[in-house]
Every structure is written in C-alpha cells, then in structure tokens.
Amino acid sequence: MHAGQNLEYQILNSKGKSTGAVRYRVVSISTDSVAHKKNKAVVTTSVRLKSGLYDPTNLVLAQQDLTFFCRNDTTFTDGLREINYEGLKSFRDRRMTYQGTPLAWPNQPAPGSALGEGGALVQVSSPSVAIAKVKTTVLKRKLVAGRIPVTVPAGTFSCYMVKSERELATAARADLVLKNAGREIDYYDPAVGIIKTEYYDKKGKLLQSRVLARH
Template identity: 55%
Template sequence: MERVFELRDAKGKTTGHIRQRVVSLGTEQNKKETLTTATALLKSGSYDERNRLLFLRDLTFRCRRDTAFTDGLAQLNPDQLSSFRDRIFTYSPTPLAWPNQPAVGSELPQGGISVDVRSSAVDIAQVYTTVRKRRVTGQEPVTTPAGTFECYKVEAERESGTIARADIKLRTTVRVIDYYVPGMGIVRSEVYDKKGKLEQVQLLTAVHTAGGEVEKAKYKVKKS
C-alpha cells in the first residue's frame, strides 16, 4: 500500500510531494506478553516540485487497542540538522496518538522527537520538534483528489528548536490543523505562522493498494 501527498503553498502552487509506502507488517509485545501492538514500517520519501528526491527515511506506525500511533520522526524537518555535519545523532521519538473514536472537545497527548547532537568527545546541541496542545475541535467533510472524507479536526501547536546551551535556545512555533480519518490517517494538514497566515497545505492525492489500484472512497465516522 502506498499513500501520496501533495504539498502546496499559501497560493495553491504545488511545491512537492510525499510518498509513504508500507514495506513490512509485524507485531510487538510488552515484557509480560500481555499486550500486542501491530506495526507497519513505511518508506517515506519527500520530493520537490520536479519530482527529485530530497530525503528518504523509515517511519514506524503502530496500532494498539483502540489507538493508532504515528512516528514522532515524521515531525522533524531534516533542515534542522543540516548545519551539523559529521556529527553523531541520537534520536528519541515520541509517537503521536490518534484514537479510533476521538471525542470532540477532548485533548490528545503531545508527541514529536528530540535529537541529541554530539561529537565523539562532547555534547553539542539538542534539536527538537514537539507537537502539543492537541485538541479535537470538530468534525467536517473534506474533499481531496483521493476522495471525500468525513474527518475529525485536530488543532495543535508545533514548536521546533535548537538548544545549544542552557542559555541559548532558538525556536519557531506554528499552528497546525490536521484532518484525521480513523483507519486512514491524516488526509489534509494546514500550517499557519504565528500571525495566523497560511504557510503550507498537505493533501492526500492517492492511495495505491498492493494490487496497484487507486482507491477513491468516502470514509465516514459516527457523528458525536
């Protein structure tokens, strides 16, 4: 299975694409073997407007009981690490939880990723992205090139930054609105700057099944 997303700027111009392809499925168990988690390993590639590969990375999505979890690594912009050449990176992701039956007005746990940057001798910096203040604010239909979806609207704040020392912290904060469909994931995502101006839109454009077909269907959720 493969999902394809289109990136657009505030004026609606296409600036790139993201392709996420499932390469393996598996399970994990806790130490007491009382809880099983289903896992999906994805190859996620980001491409520019000319379809040239910018970066490729592995993401692990999980599903446990009534909640799906997306990889916190997906929140990291590789440009945040571009100034640290020939350094050692230690990644500590925190998955983002997406309940199968969220309630409008409910809050969701924060998630994201922290990256410790160091040389062989010393610690250099901590690079992070945190998605916080996540709240389910409503339900509404959303139409994308992949179809029409009945979505939960999830609003949040995303902070990205670099901490070089305890007294030096560079950060940026944006507002994010995700339109989420249980069983499908995010079909539309909007990013706004601190002044409330739209910066970027990410749209689901196609879902390719293992047989190579494109699914375009209406996904519905029960109204609260």
C-alpha cells in the same frame, strides 16, 4: 495499510502551489499479543514504513524509517514524521541520532477531548562533541470537531479535526535555545489516516499544507 502499499502527500505553499511531496512505502506489518491485567491480551499491530521527502523535480531531500502502530482503539504515528528538516540544513554532514515520541489518533474520539503531545528530537554531533539538539513538539492537541467532509486529490473523506500548537527549537547549549512557534490543524479519517495537515505561523497565516494525493 498492507505490505507494499504506497502513499503520497503533496506539499503545497500558502498559494496552493506544489513545492514537493512526501512518500511512504509500507515495508511490513506485524502483530504482537501481550498478556495484561486479568489475563486479557493486549494486541499491538505495527507497520514499518520507508519515508521520503522530495522536491518538485523528484530529487530526494531526506529519507527516514518510521513505525506506526495500533493498540486497542487508538492509532499512533511515529514522532519522527514531525522532523524539522529545514532546521537540520545547517548541520549537513554531521552525525545525527533520532528519537521520536508517538502521536495518538483515537478511532472514536469525543469532540473537545485533549490528546497527548509528541514529536521528534534530533541530536546533532561530531565524533568528539555534541553540537545541537533540533526538536519539533506538537502540543496542546485538542479535537475540536466531529466528522466533516475533507476533499483532497485522493478523494473526499469523513474526518475529525485536531488543532495543536507546533514548536520548533534548536538548542546549541542549555542557555542558547532558538524557538519558533506556530499552529497546526490535522484532519484524519480513522479508516485511512491523516488526510490533510495545515501549518500556520503564530499570527495565523497559512505557511504550508500537506494533502493526501494517493493511498
């Protein structure tokens, strides 16, 4: 990535029809070095991005600031990338605070290896009371295949495949939690990033996909 770069993902429904887009703009890139064990420096490169969700008419539906970073041989995407905007529709005009847990993407992963979970937590509140927590968790992530060719509008890329479970939850209180579970398959090229993501319901039916259109 480089400052000023623009990336775009097309959002496709189960029939392959475009229903919108997600666009990213790289705002800045910075590098920090911190001394670690045996005086060996650990270098972290951070990328700040502006993210926008758009409908088919190019209307902005949501915007978010994100931070991706790279440390050693692993890249981490911001957990806030996983926000469940559908689950937030009923809480319009409320105060929201955001917390993300990054998702790891090894540059040279071993097929069959497990990856840590991550996602987004949104606390919805009014000035006087907490209303609900809307959470997206990507868990039980497993790298199931070595590099395979994946073709999207932006081109053909050599990708690793990661299968995960995806859980959406809305908690109005501790004893009232509405959950919706499904599956997710990600294809990523360490030199480029996430190339394609497919979302399925718990029965294995394809619901939506996001494909890289330009980078």
